[in-house]
Amino acid sequence: MGKTIAQKIFDSHKVDNPAGDINVINLDAVFCHEITTPVAINDLIERGIDRVFDPNKIKAVIDHVTPSKDSKTATQAKIMRDWARKQGIKDFFDVGQNGVCHALFPEKGFVRPGYTIIMGDSHTCTHGAFGAFAAGVGTTDLEVGILKGVCAFHYPETIKIEITGTLQKNVFAKDVILSIIGKIGVNGATNKVMEFTGPVVDRMTMEERMTLCNMAIEAGGTSGVCYPDRTTVDYLWEFIKNDYSSKEDALEDFSKWNSDSDAAYSIKLTHDISNLKPMMTVGYKPDEVQEVNGKEKIKVDQIYIGSCTNGRIEDLREAAAVLKNQSISPDVRGILSPATPAVYKQALKEGLIDIFMDAGFCVTNPTCGACLGMSNGVLASGEVCASTTNRNFNGRMGKGGMVHLMSPAVAAATSIAGFITTPDKIDEERSQLK
């Protein structure tokens, strides 16, 4: 019997099998941010075991609220900062260098095929896009990870999702993952790895694969995962070129992780996206997914483009293409948070920031901020936000607020109209004006 990619990664990292199908595995990287790590740091100090298993394998960032907005968030940031210095954690990203963790760490080359990664953040599943096993954990797991470099998981079961067909115009990775979550439900992948394969994934860029894997947790998945391929090698090449004699060599090495053809899956699905239209969420659960078309009655107060789901350069390009030479509706506020400093700089270089600002968007520094209702765009009660983020929970972006999840292109079109609409409709209007 063959193995899935997640099983191969587990087998190569196994430390212990304390009971049943529980595997304690060693970790190639432990990622940290300032919301879930300080409690772990304080607890380690209190227990008198203020150590880290390997400072080179710990990567830390202040990203959720940055620069700090009040004394409490300043204290969280300070705990992280002092700890990173004391423990000799070189890869620590503070104000000026910081950005949304799941966009920043891949960009720095910290994620490799076959890696095991944990972080005190549920969207850690994003990093599975590189063929890694990457899972969100709570603070206690994080604390043990920091101290011992291990974590316990059930031996992975996998749902294989083969994505077939061709994406239509104005339909993106975000629409694909929304449609999958809509199909299997918020509990559909609980305790399972979601393996995304098939021709659509093969053609996707790394950024698109990250969008896909990012939302695995919204279906309950432990991790999303894509097979490492030539696209992965190309993305990582500047970081790995000293380790391999050629890209072919790297590709061959990475391919060893790919699932065997006779691997056992708990479920196998085929998801044909040929007829997929732009999608959005309507309620307070990420599986309440419907077509955008026909939602013109939904007026919005705020448009938010950013986050670990859709705050990367390709997302900004996608939104800017719709916003070019347009103005946002006087009834809405538009907020753009480029996910990392590199994304911000690249967007400046390409003139995208001009397009957003000319249209009337506020451009913030890279941060999670509004995505979890912490800063930089919190909603008032009764307000509606069209958002490129990943969670529409009640109160997520502000108490009493409503969040509709969608692609950057639909968010951009919505900002122009002032109500939810598709980019095609904006295009139509444009051509009629001509």
Next chain:
Amino acid sequence: MKDFNGKVLFLDRADINTDEIIPAKYLTEISKSALQPYLLEDLKLANFSLEDLKGKSIILTRENFGCGSSREHAPWALEVNGINLVIAENFARIFKQNMFNCGMMAVELSKEKIDEIFKTFNGKETTIETDIANGKLIIKSSDTNIEVDFSVSEFDKSLVEAGGWINYADKNY
């Protein structure tokens, strides 16, 4: 080991997420006790009021409890309110792991059993006694008394006995 006995709070809804258990704006707290007043503040459930939490030590709910964010603040907010046991049809993975990692318990029962307990006890003052060694829950109201079998994995049980994953891992790795 923590206490797993006491009065039951019935939350008759599926998919209660961690943002509802403890909203993100309180994640700036760096002590567990500071979370105490905010448990279930944003819960979307008809007729629920925070008053209902008073004196309750156990939550009984439907499926996929604790979905969403990985925040361990969710179990902590329960813990500082004296709730160490949640019983549901099933849980989101990270939440369940966090519960056992804290030495608390997330116990899964079949849909039929959960339905039966809701039907028999919801609306009445109900207590549960937990017999971990024999895997039994003794559920009581003034006029009814039933016993329900439950099981948690060996590993989860050892976490509960060790008082959480840090103690366990520190000893073993």
